[in-house]
Amino acid sequence: MxxxxxxxxxxxxxxxxxxxxxxxxxxxxxxxxxxxxxxxxxxxxxxxxxxxxxxxxxxxxxxxxxxxxxxxxxxxxxxxxxxxxxLLPPVRQDEKEELASFVITREKVDVTSGEINSEERTKLPDDHICLLLYQSRWLRLMHKDVYKYNNKTLKRFHVKTVKEFRCICITLANSPSPEFPNGAKLPKNYNACYRRQQEYEQEGIQALISRKFGNTSSRKVDDERIQILIDLYSDPHKPDYVRVTKLYNEIVLQNGWMVKDSPAVISESCVKYNLNIPEVMQVWYLARHGTQAWKNLFGYTILRYKPSTRDAVWCGDGTKVNLFYITPSGKAAKLNVYAIVDAHSGYWLGWDISEEADNIGSVQRAFRMAVTRSGYCLPFQMQYDNDGSNNYFKRLTTLHFPAMPNNGQSKIIERCFKNLQDQHMRYADGFTGMNIKSKNINNQINEDFIATLDKTKSLKNKKETIKLQEWFFHVVNNTPGKDGKTPKEKYFGSQNPDTQQLVALDWINMFWEWNEKECVYAKEGISWVENKIKRVYEIAEGYEFDFRNDVLPERYTPSADFACKYIRQKFYIRFDPLNSSRVALYKEEADNSRRFVAWAIEKDRMAYAVQDYKEDEKTEINKRLNIKKEQQKRAKQKREAAASLMNSEEIMKLGYKFYDKATLSAAEADLYGEKTEPIEEKTSTPKKSRKEYLKERRDKLNNKL
Known part of the structure; x- marks a missing residue:
């Protein structure tokens, strides 16, 4: 432009x-x-x-x-x-929230008591809220302070007065725009618009709401009747139209409601017609049939398309493993699976199968498998159920968002589970059937067939069932879709430049746990008890943790420097729940934060008997003995350096250094039988004040004169 x-x-x-x-x-x-x-x-x-x-x-x-x-x-x-x-200012967030929470009210007559009560009707429509916010932006622009602030710019365009500036703003506000084809609908008269502006400045955004907005007084009688019908038909006992009509007409007769000098009774068809008006139906449907039924019929649904690239969204959820297996006590189906799928490709990235339903450990193991199989990438977003077990995902530094509870439409993984069970798992002998709420008989279990399998001992055991469930995940990953590509090909054939590659710190923060108490690094190393097993660790020279390919050295040299510097100090231990052969040591700082210090590996055990020595074991033992000598050597060197600072002949005369000179002299004279004069202590002359000094000086001058 x-x-x-x-x-x-x-x-x-x-x-x-x-x-x-x-x-x-x-x-x-x-x-x-x-x-x-x-x-x-x-x-x-x-x-x-x-x-x-x-x-x-x-x-x-x-x-x-x-x-x-x-x-x-x-x-x-x-x-x-x-x-x-x-110069138009932006929308104010506080005004937007105020309009969103505004509720239209009107007076309603209570048919039983005759009292007039205030009734909350509905909220402001979204398009009306947008119009009010657009009006407030123009009214704020017309404030005199805005004109003063932009005075130089406006004068360059020959806008010399506030009134002229406001007139231009009124014209611009009411002109069509892409968002508002009819403009802001402000008063075109200058004085009327100025009054509207003053009301807005004094009362706020609600001053712009029309007093007539939401008025339904013309339908007052009809609304009262519909309110009675809604209340009767909303009963969760689900009365039919006949009973509702009878109860309503009894209320009419009791209250003496008349229409043209006759009782205002209605027929069953009239009740049915009024209750099935869509606006009325969504009111009673919630109380009569429940939240889930109301969502399925009236809940607003957003049309969404799949993510355009891999790792844009990962979805995690848990469900039952719908497979029977044999236990010592008989047939069972107690296994649960927590799985993670890539929303772009439908590729199953990770899973964990156990008898515990959606616990934090299961979620962590599944996510760890997903990260490893993805090539150590983090998803841009993580979608999961908003329950306690999924608090694990709050460790992620990238964006994470919970899905709406009990709403399968908000989670892609629900459809992936349905496809897994419907297209693949149903052909397993021990399949338990789909969801028990499913009305399709093809999704229900054949009890006779399962009983035959149980009788002939054809069902698999627990270990085999876990392996079978994992096999189904791999089958889905390698099954071509309608486009001829498998989920595996879609996933690894896509590239996402915005995903974050994992580093060692991310791996530790997500998958390692803390020891509850501090442990002391003693002479034998640092030790702690895990699952009633005592483990001892020490620092090895040159060892660095590599989370992608961590290989512990078969033979290592213990770090003498660490033992000399940190002996008898306390550390917090961070460990990998799946591999306790190495840990990370942290020290607690003054601000209660924890600072990484070193990696420690599980300490080697050496043979006690010479007969049990393995190859090179003598060399390893000598390494550790040299560390002990090195510790002693360093301690002596530091002691000699400290003693050299205090090696004074006077202080060290009797071999003691914690006594003053007078005490040492008296002790020496007494030891050798000598008489010594007490050492006179020098007394310091008190310092004169300036006033006394000047007086003394004047006296001396007077004497001379």
Whole structure:
């Protein structure tokens, strides 16, 4: 669009192309102007953008720009209006929340008592809220402080008074826009609009809500009757139309409601008609049939398409393993599976199968498997049920969001589970059938067939059932879809440049756990008890943890430096629940944070008897003996360095250093039978004040004189 650059009205090359000019013509004219062959087409360049001076163009080009870009207005007028429009402030969040929570109320007569009560009807429609917010933006723009702040800019466009500025704003506000074809619907009269602005500044956004909005007084009688019908028909005992009609007519007769001098009784067909009005039906349907039934019929549904690339969204959820297996006590189906699927490809990334339903450990193991199989990538988003077991996902540093509880439509994984069971697992001998709430008989279990399998001992055991469930995941991953590609091919054939690659710190934060109490690094190393098993660890020279390919050294050299520096100090231990052969040591800081110090590996055990020595074991034992010697050597060196600072002949004369000189002299004289004079302590002359000093000095001068 035309703009002002360096105080000159300019247009750009793409804008001239929109007007219908050919790019070759524009480039030729600009080139001729730079060669001084023509005097029009003046321009300047800022960065890579060429700004063509509007006033240097011929009239035919000016008219074309005004027609195509400025809507028929002169370019000066168009820039003036557009500059004022750009001053429009944004929507205030507090006003948006206030309108969203506003509830329309009206008076309602209680048919049983005759009292007039205030009834909450409904909230403001979303389109009306948007219109009110649009009006508030223009009213805030018309404030005199806005005019004062932008005074210099507005004067450049010949806007000299606040009233003139407000009149332009009223015109712009009521003009059509892409979002509001009918404009802001502000009063076109200046005085009326100014009064509306004052009301808005004093009372806030609610001053803009029309007093007539939501008025249903013309339907007052009908509404009262419908309210009675809704209340009767909403009963969860689910009365039929006949009973509701009878009860309603009894209420009419008791209260003496009349229509044209006769009781206002109604027929069964009238009750049925009124209750099945869609607006009324969604009111009683919730109480009569329950939340889930109401959602299935009236709940708003968003149409969404699958993510465009892998690792954009991972979905996690748990369900029953619908397979019977044999236990020592008989037939059972107690296994649960927590699985994670990629929403883009439908590729099953990770799973964990156990008898515990959706516990944190199962979620963690499934997610660990998913991260490993993805090539150590983190998803951009993680979708999961909002229950206690999924608190594990709060460890993720990337975006994570819970799905709506009990709403299968909000989770892609629900459809993946349905496809897994319906297309593949149903052909297993021990299949228990689909969801027990399913009404399709083809999804129900054949009890006779399962009883035959149990009798002939054809069912698998628990271990075989777990393996079979895992096999089904792999079958789905390698089954071509309608497009001829398998989920595995879709997943590994896609690339997502925005996913985050895992580093060692991410791996530890997500999959390692903390020891509850601090442990002391003693002379034998640092030890702690896990599942009633005592484990001892020590620091090995040169060992660094690699979460992708962690290989512990068969033979290592213990770190003498660490033993000398951190002996008898306390550490928190962080460990891998699936591999306790190495741990991480952390020290607690003053602010209660924990600082990583070193990696420790499980300590080797050496043979006690020479007969039990293995190859190179003597060398390993000597390494550890040398560490003990090194510790003693360093302790002696540090002791000698400290003693050299205190090696004074006077202080160390009797071999003691914790006594003053007078005490040492007296003890020495007594030891050798010598008489010594007590050491006189020097007394310090008290310092004179300045006043006393000046007086003494004057006295001396007076004596001399």
């Amino acid at each position: 035309p703009c002002i650059s360096e105080n000159i009205i300019c247009v750009t090359v793409p804008e001239l192309e929109k007007c219908g000019m050919k790019i070759n013509t524009i480039k030729t004219n600009l080139k001729q102007q730079r060669q001084n062959l023509v005097y029009c087409w003046e321009h300047h360049k800022i960065g890579n953008v060429v700004y063509i001076h509007y006033n240097s163009l011929k009239d035919k080009y000016k008219n074309l720009i005004q027609k195509e870009l400025c809507g028929g207005l002169s370019i000066e007028e168009w820039i003036r209006l557009n500059t004022i429009r750009e």
